[in-house]
Amino acid sequence: MRIGFLGFGLIGGSVARALRSAELSRQWEIVGWSPSGDGPRRAAADGVLDRASSRPADAVAGADLVILAGPATACLRLLDDLAGPLGDALGADTVISDVASTKAALVRRADAARLRYVGGHPMAGRETTGYEASSPDLFHDRPWVVVPGAVATEEDVDRVVSVARACGGRVVRMDPEAHDRAVAGVSHLPLILAAALVEAVAGTDAVPRPDWPLARELAATGWRDMTRLARGDTAMGAAIAATNAMALAGRVRDVRVVLDDWLAELERSGGPDEDSLDARLRGVRDRLDRSS
Amino acid sequence: MRIGFLGFGLIGGSVARALRSAELSRQWEIVGWSPSGDGPRRAAADGVLDRASSRPADAVAGADLVILAGPATACLRLLDDLAGPLGDALGADTVISDVASTKAALVRRADAARLRYVGGHPMAGRETTGYEASSPDLFHDRPWVVVPGAVATEEDVDRVVSVARACGGRVVRMDPEAHDRAVAGVSHLPLILAAALVEAVAGTDAVPRPDWPLARELAATGWRDMTRLARGDTAMGAAIAATNAMALAGRVRDVRVVLDDWLAELERSGGPDEDSLDARLRGVRDRLDRSS
Numbered sequence: 001m002r003i004g005f006l007g008f009g010l011i012g013g014s015v016a017r018a019l020r021s022a023e024l025s026r027q028w029e030i031v032g033w034s035p036s037g038d039g040p041r042r043a044a045a046d047g048v049l050d051r052a053s054s055r056p057a058d059a060v061a062g063a064d065l066v067i068l069a070g071p072a073t074a075c076l077r078l079l080d081d082l083a084g085p086l087g088d089a090l091g092a093d094t095v096i097s098d099v100a101s102t103k104a105a106l107v108r109r110a111d112a113a114r115l116r117y118v119g120g121h122p123m124a125g126r127e128t129t130g131y132e133a134s135s136p137d138l139f140h141d142r143p144w145v146v147v148p149g150a151v152a153t154e155e156d157v158d159r160v161v162s163v164a165r166a167c168g169g170r171v172v173r174m175d176p177e178a179h180d181r182a183v184a185g186v187s188h189l190p191l192i193l194a195a196a197l198v199e200a201v202a203g204t205d206a207v208p209r210p211d212w213p214l215a216r217e218l219a220a221t222g223w224r225d226m227t228r229l230a231r232g233d234t235a236m237g238a239a240i241a242a243t244n245a246m247a248l249a250g251r252v253r254d255v256r257v258v259l260d261d262w263l264a265e266l267e268r269s270g271g272p273d274e275d276s277l278d279a280r281l282r283g284v285r286d287r288l289d290r291s292s
Numbered sequence: 293m294r295i296g297f298l299g300f301g302l303i304g305g306s307v308a309r310a311l312r313s314a315e316l317s318r319q320w321e322i323v324g325w326s327p328s329g330d331g332p333r334r335a336a337a338d339g340v341l342d343r344a345s346s347r348p349a350d351a352v353a354g355a356d357l358v359i360l361a362g363p364a365t366a367c368l369r370l371l372d373d374l375a376g377p378l379g380d381a382l383g384a385d386t387v388i389s390d391v392a393s394t395k396a397a398l399v400r401r402a403d404a405a406r407l408r409y410v411g412g413h414p415m416a417g418r419e420t421t422g423y424e425a426s427s428p429d430l431f432h433d434r435p436w437v438v439v440p441g442a443v444a445t446e447e448d449v450d451r452v453v454s455v456a457r458a459c460g461g462r463v464v465r466m467d468p469e470a471h472d473r474a475v476a477g478v479s480h481l482p483l484i485l486a487a488a489l490v491e492a493v494a495g496t497d498a499v500p501r502p503d504w505p506l507a508r509e510l511a512a513t514g515w516r517d518m519t520r521l522a523r524g525d526t527a528m529g530a531a532i533a534a535t536n537a538m539a540l541a542g543r544v545r546d547v548r549v550v551l552d553d554w555l556a557e558l559e560r561s562g563g564p565d566e567d568s569l570d571a572r573l574r575g576v577r578d579r580l581d582r583s584s
Contacts, residue, residue: 198576227580230577
């Protein structure tokens, strides 16, 4: 099976590394292109890619599977290219997949162009970016969501499933809207909360908080953990928010309702009731514990 | 110097362990009492305490320094006890300190009772609780806020500073209101956001979210990091919110304003602008980077 990557950073690089360290790794011929070319060049030198492609058409030509591995909005543009100028390089049975964070917009775009698309989303990441940060273990025992488009056959799905499994992923088949609503809650809302926490406490360059320098001195592990997501790839974060805006906005509204309820408790006349606060925090912890 | 702990969990245990592993550790005679007695008993068996005290008065008697090491509200009750029934056990020059998360309420209470109080707050913690989770390195190179009450002399402050330094802490002297506002931002708001995230996405036992079981399956490291604080000591969290309610409510209001601004961008007619989102996330990351 020949695989061509369009885009090749942390996630694409980790997929390629995982395939290279999988059993029977030589069954995969892997080529890759990225806008800067840096990642594919290094990966070819490392033996992770069989070849760095200098043009998208070279990565696509002869591929059994094309994996779009950029931010979700870059994947949308690549789908347009595959439905247009890159279409000639695409074989009749080439399957197109991706590893982007949102799925509904991509499925809609691929279906409209009648592309053989089977979307994918391996549920793993880190705050570092680029091929250099990639790891063959990133997807080990992690869910890998598979979202077939309207044109894809079961054989097309199998091609993507085989890659997901070779990377150690647990395949979860979902419809794109359910996927986007779910990740809006467990992945995209956390990103917005991390960013909002920084803006609220540190302020912005335009409107800095005068008490930030002192507060910063006292920041400990809690602050570090709660802001880690805000250190990640900003282009990926912007593409997530741009392609999952409605589901994400719904989640932000949900958390606002909850925060209003906390405010009511904190500002209760006579002061908050410590026992209610403790019970509430216990309830939260119990829900988390039952989930692990 | 003889030190008596009232309360003895993660933080108190870590202070005692740090003193035991410090140079000249035998200069400290350390005794401890806690409501359950479990932590002090184990610490005495470990050689971390010289003796487990069976009653608060025994831990206080003859102490040069009494360290209150429970949730902030428990410390308030212990201050009342020291100003009342435990007063007879207190020496004329015994200094009282603590390691609780908020300071203004404690200083007010101690000053009202004319106690020789020098509040402390070592800025470190973890989501595990109890003496068993304690570590001698917890405070190494971390800020240790010192907040003298009205009655304390410079010699009293020095006594607390010497303990903080022996634990590896960097002493930061602050007034209690500035401390409470600062930690409301970098420590207490993060806790509330972690809890609110769980309540918004997982729902509560009373009102569970039907889409939570599916979302939970897709949760990755971002979710884990953003909810870690909600796994911590609930009694400590409740005491924090109860004793720093106004500063914390102000921080919650700040983050609501920021979230409203994110909502406006996400719900912008025609969809969010990807470049603005990217610029905004870059601004957030830059502010974090300049802080490290």
